[in-house]
Amino acid sequence: MTSIRRQLLLWLLTGLALAVLAAGARIYTQTLAEANEMFDYHLQQMAASLPNDSFGPLPPSSTQELEVEDGLVVQIWDRNGLELYFSRPASKLPQRAELGFSTVKTAHGSWRVFSALEQNNVVQVAQPMSVRQTIAAGMALRALVPLLALLPVLGILIWLTIGRGLRPLNRIAGALGRRTPDSLDALPQDKLPLEIQPLVQALNELLARLARALESQKAFVADAAHELRTPLTALQLQIQLAERAKTDAERATAFANLRQGQARAAHLVQQLLTLARQEPGVTAQPHAPVDLAALARLVVSEYAPLAADRKIDLGLSHEAPVRIAGDFEALRVMLGNLIDNAIRYTPAGGVVDLALHLRDHAAVVEVSDTGPGIPDEDRTRVFDRFYRREATQAPGSGLGLAIVKNIADRHRAAILLENRDPGPGLRVSLTFPLA
Amino acid sequence: MRLLLVEDDAMIGESVRTGLQQDGFAVDWVQDGRAAELALETNSYDTLLLDLGLPRKTGLDVLASLRRRGDAIPVLILTARDAVADRVKGLDAGADDYLVKPFDLEELAARVRALLRRKSGRADPVLQVGDLAINPATHEVSLAGNPVALSAREFALIHALAARPGVVYSRAQLEEKIYGWGQEVESNTVEVYVHSLRRKLGANFIQNVRGVGYMIPKQT
Numbered sequence: 031m032t033s034i035r036r037q038l039l040l041w042l043l044t045g046l047a048l049a050v051l052a053a054g055a056r057i058y059t060q061t062l063a064e065a066n067e068m069f070d071y072h073l074q075q076m077a078a079s080l081p082n083d084s085f086g087p088l089p090p091s092s093t094q095e096l097e098v099e100d101g102l103v104v105q106i107w108d109r110n111g112l113e114l115y116f117s118r119p120a121s122k123l124p125q126r127a128e129l130g131f132s133t134v135k136t137a138h139g140s141w142r143v144f145s146a147l148e149q150n151n152v153v154q155v156a157q158p159m160s161v162r163q164t165i166a167a168g169m170a171l172r173a174l175v176p177l178l179a180l181l182p183v184l185g186i187l188i189w190l191t192i193g194r195g196l197r198p199l200n201r202i203a204g205a206l207g208r209r210t211p212d213s214l215d216a217l218p219q220d221k222l223p224l225e226i227q228p229l230v231q232a233l234n235e236l237l238a239r240l241a242r243a244l245e246s247q248k249a250f251v252a253d254a255a256h257e258l259r260t261p262l263t264a265l266q267l268q269i270q271l272a273e274r275a276k277t278d279a280e281r282a283t284a285f286a287n288l289r290q291g292q293a294r295a296a297h298l299v300q301q302l303l304t305l306a307r308q309e310p311g312v313t314a315q316p317h318a319p320v321d322l323a324a325l326a327r328l329v330v331s332e333y334a335p336l337a338a339d340r341k342i343d344l345g346l347s348h349e350a351p352v353r354i355a356g357d358f359e360a361l362r363v364m365l366g367n368l369i370d371n372a373i374r375y376t377p378a379g380g381v382v383d384l385a386l387h388l389r390d391h392a393a394v395v396e397v398s399d400t401g402p403g404i405p406d407e408d409r410t411r412v413f414d415r416f417y418r419r420e421a422t423q424a425p426g427s428g429l430g431l432a433i434v435k436n437i438a439d440r441h442r443a444a445i446l447l448e449n450r451d452p453g454p455g456l457r458v459s460l461t462f463p464l465a
Numbered sequence: 466m467r468l469l470l471v472e473d474d475a476m477i478g479e480s481v482r483t484g485l486q487q488d489g490f491a492v493d494w495v496q497d498g499r500a501a502e503l504a505l506e507t508n509s510y511d512t513l514l515l516d517l518g519l520p521r522k523t524g525l526d527v528l529a530s531l532r533r534r535g536d537a538i539p540v541l542i543l544t545a546r547d548a549v550a551d552r553v554k555g556l557d558a559g560a561d562d563y564l565v566k567p568f569d570l571e572e573l574a575a576r577v578r579a580l581l582r583r584k585s586g587r588a589d590p591v592l593q594v595g596d597l598a599i600n601p602a603t604h605e606v607s608l609a610g611n612p613v614a615l616s617a618r619e620f621a622l623i624h625a626l627a628a629r630p631g632v633v634y635s636r637a638q639l640e641e642k643i644y645g646w647g648q649e650v651e652s653n654t655v656e657v658y659v660h661s662l663r664r665k666l667g668a669n670f671i672q673n674v675r676g677v678g679y680m681i682p683k684q685t
Contacts, residue, residue: 256545256546259545259566259567260474260477260545260566261476262566262567263474263477263545263566263567263568264474264476264477264480265567266567266568266569267476267477267480267481267484267567267570268476268480270480270484270569270570270571271480271483271484271487271570274484274487274570287476287479287480290476291476294476
């Protein structure tokens, strides 16, 4: 698992360590360069200041040493190459004839050598490079050690700061963890770091949407249960009457009523199911090309028997070759509900027309009837679930138009209800945008 | 006993009316609040069965204006609203009883009988007038302990008269008690039933008040 805290700590400390090392390297090279300059000068001075005359041939076991500092070694030869003086016999330095500065590699490390011709003698002053390197390294280390010692302290500080910064996240996680499924009020948004605010805000918006969805679901279930009571009450009464029936005629009537009651309850349940399936957010069928004209013919032929039964002239009055992207079954349910409504509310002898037009890059489906129409004040409420207009005599679940609305919304279709002019009658127009 | 049923659902209304008629009640049925008020103004009922979710005028409004007019008719609310708050509201608005849908026909009839009993100030479910005992729940009638077989209309007539001994009912009033709307009233029907009741219960049990109507005298 990735941890922001651990990653930040790791990368910050690595970066810091690299910076410290780079600084150390820079200090080292700079100091070394300065030391070189200084010591070279020193070597030169040394060579110049040697008392040349005093040297005779070396005594075999000379313990006399010219005091040399900084590991300096002095060698003096005469012109003939005879060693006159060697300050430190142990250190073997190659005899160099080259005058001036040179760097010599020996088995004991690198040496910086300065040779000069003083009168008749060759004076060579040498110094191991390690001396200069040690000095440079020492400088670098003195600068680095406090910085390196600071690293753990910085690490702890970073750890604590990030922990502090992330604490609101823990707080939110805790608050969310303690929630019950139905406590969906917003999380507190005050005193939040800038970086976490968008997250909490998005969470709050989600919670609000969930709360609304849950609320409407609860209301729906309550409404549905309430609405189911009516057909169930009728069924219970009808069953009792059937049980009480004493004559065959009474029994036949009772059973006919019972059958009607059962059909009504079944219709309501069917509509509830359809509505639940067409709820927004429910995984719906993917949209496919739908031939609206063919669909219109199909729905009209499906409802022709019902229309004939009610003495209503149902027909397809105009059609246009229109295809839209949609869910065929849902569209069929929608058109069916509209035509069913029109047939139910239109008195016998009336006309119900389905028409299909192509207007301004939109497919328009119209269902018009010669029924009583809907007064202006009820036009929006009729789409509410279980809303049935007062004094409605036609049987119904009160769900038909709610289902139509859901399906239309899913197809981004606009619904318009208008009373026909001249009346009477209602016209329902569905406008589908054509892609 | 004549009841007014106010119920907007056709199937429920139809079934309740049929069921209560089978129990010997005369039932008038209307489907909205306004029609209920009109019926209450033009007829007299022994009990009102009231749905709450009514078109045009809600049941609670009908009840409120009824009580405001000082009408003490027993009211039984029939509704799908089962929350305690709804029951309290209904009872506080002046209802005498509250029955939640779905309900049982037998229970409905029993509650109506209880309301009628309370209205006439009796606690005993059996009406007793002299030797005559009438049980409205079972429709059993007995005279000095011997069961008497009566038709539904005969029962309705004797029940109406025995509920208020000493009160004279006109022929029209008695017809109202026996028949609901739409039930065809045969001519001389009250006379016919009084005649057969006299045959079964004794000639002087129901007395004719000439020019006014019929009564069962108060027993001393």
